[in-house]
Amino acid sequence: MKSLKHLTVIVIILLGGWACQEREHHDTNSEVEDKVAQLLSEMTLDEKIGQMSQVDPGVFGGLENLKEVVRKGELGSVLNLIGAKEVNELQRLAVEESRLGIPLIIGRDVIHGYRTIFPIPLGMAASWNEDLVRESAAIAAKEAASMGINWTFAPMIDVSRDPRWGRIAESAGEDPLLNSMVARAMVQGYQGDDLSDPLTIAACAKHFVGYGAAEGGRDYNTTVISDLQLHNVYLPPFKEAVKAGAATVMTAFNEINGIPASGHQRNIREILKDDYGFDGFVVSDWASIQEMISHGFARDLKHAGELGLAAGVDMEMSSRSYNDHLKELLDEGKVKMEWIDDAVARILRIKFRMGLFDNPYVDESLADSLLVHPQHLEVARKLAEESVVMLKNENNVLPLKKGTKVALIGPLADQPYEQLGTWIFDGDENDSQTVLEAFNEFNGSENVSFAEGLEYSRDKSTNGFAQVEKAIAQSDVVVAVVGEEAILSGEAKSLAELDFVGAQAELLELAASKGKPVVMVVMSGRPAGLYKTQHLASSILYAWHPGTMAGPALANLIFGETAPVGKLPVTFPKGEGQVPVYYAHKMSGRPADASTWTHIDDIPVQAVQHSLGNTNHTLDYGFTPLYPFGFGLSYTSFEYSDLRLSSEAVSEGENLMVTATISNTGDVEGTEIVQLYTRDLVASYTRPVRELKNYQRVTLAPGESKEVYFELEARQLGFYHPDGKFVVEPGQFHVWVAPNAAEGLQAEFELK
Numbered sequence: 001m002k003s004l005k006h007l008t009v010i011v012i013i014l015l016g017g018w019a020c021q022e023r024e025h026h027d028t029n030s031e032v033e034d035k036v037a038q039l040l041s042e043m044t045l046d047e048k049i050g051q052m053s054q055v056d057p058g059v060f061g062g063l064e065n066l067k068e069v070v071r072k073g074e075l076g077s078v079l080n081l082i083g084a085k086e087v088n089e090l091q092r093l094a095v096e097e098s099r100l101g102i103p104l105i106i107g108r109d110v111i112h113g114y115r116t117i118f119p120i121p122l123g124m125a126a127s128w129n130e131d132l133v134r135e136s137a138a139i140a141a142k143e144a145a146s147m148g149i150n151w152t153f154a155p156m157i158d159v160s161r162d163p164r165w166g167r168i169a170e171s172a173g174e175d176p177l178l179n180s181m182v183a184r185a186m187v188q189g190y191q192g193d194d195l196s197d198p199l200t201i202a203a204c205a206k207h208f209v210g211y212g213a214a215e216g217g218r219d220y221n222t223t224v225i226s227d228l229q230l231h232n233v234y235l236p237p238f239k240e241a242v243k244a245g246a247a248t249v250m251t252a253f254n255e256i257n258g259i260p261a262s263g264h265q266r267n268i269r270e271i272l273k274d275d276y277g278f279d280g281f282v283v284s285d286w287a288s289i290q291e292m293i294s295h296g297f298a299r300d301l302k303h304a305g306e307l308g309l310a311a312g313v314d315m316e317m318s319s320r321s322y323n324d325h326l327k328e329l330l331d332e333g334k335v336k337m338e339w340i341d342d343a344v345a346r347i348l349r350i351k352f353r354m355g356l357f358d359n360p361y362v363d364e365s366l367a368d369s370l371l372v373h374p375q376h377l378e379v380a381r382k383l384a385e386e387s388v389v390m391l392k393n394e395n396n397v398l399p400l401k402k403g404t405k406v407a408l409i410g411p412l413a414d415q416p417y418e419q420l421g422t423w424i425f426d427g428d429e430n431d432s433q434t435v436l437e438a439f440n441e442f443n444g445s446e447n448v449s450f451a452e453g454l455e456y457s458r459d460k461s462t463n464g465f466a467q468v469e470k471a472i473a474q475s476d477v478v479v480a481v482v483g484e485e486a487i488l489s490g491e492a493k494s495l496a497e498l499d500f501v502g503a504q505a506e507l508l509e510l511a512a513s514k515g516k517p518v519v520m521v522v523m524s525g526r527p528a529g530l531y532k533t534q535h536l537a538s539s540i541l542y543a544w545h546p547g548t549m550a551g552p553a554l555a556n557l558i559f560g561e562t563a564p565v566g567k568l569p570v571t572f573p574k575g576e577g578q579v580p581v582y583y584a585h586k587m588s589g590r591p592a593d594a595s596t597w598t599h600i601d602d603i604p605v606q607a608v609q610h611s612l613g614n615t616n617h618t619l620d621y622g623f624t625p626l627y628p629f630g631f632g633l634s635y636t637s638f639e640y641s642d643l644r645l646s647s648e649a650v651s652e653g654e655n656l657m658v659t660a661t662i663s664n665t666g667d668v669e670g671t672e673i674v675q676l677y678t679r680d681l682v683a684s685y686t687r688p689v690r691e692l693k694n695y696q697r698v699t700l701a702p703g704e705s706k707e708v709y710f711e712l713e714a715r716q717l718g719f720y721h722p723d724g725k726f727v728v729e730p731g732q733f734h735v736w737v738a739p740n741a742a743e744g745l746q747a748e749f750e751l752k
Helices: 029-042 045-051 063-071 084-097 121-127 130-145 166-170 176-191 227-234 236-243 265-275 301-311 321-331 337-353 366-370 374-387 435-447 465-473 504-512 550-558 605-612
Strands: 053-055 077-079 105-108 204-208 248-251 281-283 389-393 406-409 448-451 477-483 518-523 539-542 638-645 655-664 670-680 691-700 705-713 731-738 745-751
Touching: 029 337, 045 053, 045 321, 045 337, 063 084, 105 337, 121 130, 121 166, 121 176, 121 374, 130 176, 130 366, 130 374, 176 227, 176 236, 176 691, 204 236, 204 265, 227 236, 236 248, 265 281, 265 301, 281 337, 301 321, 301 337, 321 337, 374 550, 406 435, 406 465, 406 504, 435 448, 435 477, 435 550, 448 465, 465 504, 477 504, 504 518, 518 550, 539 550, 638 670, 638 731, 638 745, 655 670, 655 691, 655 731, 655 745, 670 705, 691 705, 705 731
Parallel strands: 053 077, 077 105, 204 248, 248 281, 406 448, 406 477, 477 518, 518 539
Antiparallel strands: 389 539, 638 655, 655 705, 670 691, 670 731, 731 745
8 A cells, every 4th residue: 555645646626626516506595495396386196205215226126127217207316326427327317307307316325434434433523623523524525426426324423322332433422512513513514515516415414313322232222211311412413413404314223212213203293393493304214114013113014104204204215115105195094295295395405405406417527536535535644643542651651752663463453444444335445554554654664573463353363472472572662453343343233242352352461471561552443342451551542443544643643743632432431231331420319439439359248338338339340430531641741720710600691701721731742622511410300410511622832821711601501301391490500621521620600
């Protein structure tokens, strides 16, 4: 793989788009609505139902059969059709040969990059960098659009508090505010300032709603979510996505309190469409309407279609209940014509906003100059760097000096495909730059002794350990790249155990036994593997799955070209038995604290009850996580001091200024992500012990101090009642300015 500096730039591309393809005019909302109404009045029932259907090209038994359906104007969307030429061919049939010339929407899962692959979304969230996340989505849109794709099924903004759930990799973690940031950034990135720009694509906020709360962390499983949790934890990111202008929303696979998400009329029609004012369209997840039969909620496919449309699902993905049964259901009076018209109007509205009626075709020359462009790779490298979280750095082992003799070991040190992570249908491992390649280039191949030790993460054979010992003997420091391959996280990739698989723990033990510093780099789609192994390493960099530019990003961090910035978007448990564990938990009636807990291994059995007390804890893990939400180290140190409030009491409608001084007390420049938390001490419904309200990135030179100002609005102190009513209640509040959810400077104030 050639390095970035050896890539030949054939065409210079401006990331802002192509001026030559700008629209001559932009329709106003009223013009769009007039066009929608006129077109809707001309459509037959078969054409309307066709617009409500999305299929994979193979669903009709072949491309020719699909083309005939398109000619008849009885299909609204196709997914997984790739290539500008192929898309243009099908689009021409829709636009030029169907009766009304309604263009198709072409969908594809473009989750964290198209060909240029960025860190998995959980890694993106660890950057806490909204600008970079937005830019990565804009790049993904450009690359996808050049291939004919105009709709992506992202962002996934399911609040996720269970690392056993494989799709936590695709989420932004456990916090509603951080998920809302990612929702806003990705929607804005994909859709740009004008959705009719040919290098933007429609976003789809998913999965509505509560999918991340699957029982036992098992994908597709039941969720039991109180209305209090629903409104305060799981819905806010979707509300933010709607506010940001998301064109579409996707329903979830799971049931919520007994009702499958694709049949949940209250959630879709009342909350999403009516309360939030969402005027785009709702698409089911793959066959999720049909799956209401398996849930035991629908008798058959016809009944499932009835329930899906009644709930407010406008377009059915993959399954055919609408196509096969809506006419009959309408004749029987089981569905309303106004529901069909509303669904079709929503779909047409988005197609007009996307500019598909004016410019339905793709410039087939774009892909050659856009895919994996050097500017795209540069953004991928920077986001990968900022997504890495340093969890440990004893004796300041990192950064290494250039020219240090390094033993590079581990099954993921030279895996160009696996570093890309889950959901990379169109990523190419030939574009990837691995850790081994980057180390050889940056540090000199003569200073790098490579011995993977294990062929893959689940490899239990120690046959390769002899080569590892030889590499370590020739080196001053060990860098071990461990974790899990891409296939072990993502959809349907749930785990019961979180420890490192295979003989990776044994590999780390071998490295630690040689008396040389060990730097552990973890590539993973979930928080995993550290409780029993972290003592074996002097330094730990949690890299998630970093994407195409994993190698250069990690080389820059390890050798000090840049410093770690990332903070955890999710709490790290000590083990799966501690799950769920998250920072915004409730206090309980018998809260535990450090003064009441001693590890069971440290005290005689007969003294356990006396030492622990009757408090909220477990005997083996206690009550604290391995690493708290928001945690992350730097190559420098930061001191928080002089917390000040503008007032000890504020009234509703007023703002409270919260100020603290952040100082760089180390020897190098560093960026700190300063976090603002609050707690409502007494409320009509119990509130979490902390809630993230804001954060700021502060870059400081050695010895430099800055005052950080947070303006806390009274509305930020409110919460939703179970009925969905938002309230701001007077009372006492705690506020923290903090480096993570477990520490920080604390003050108290009153809201009158």
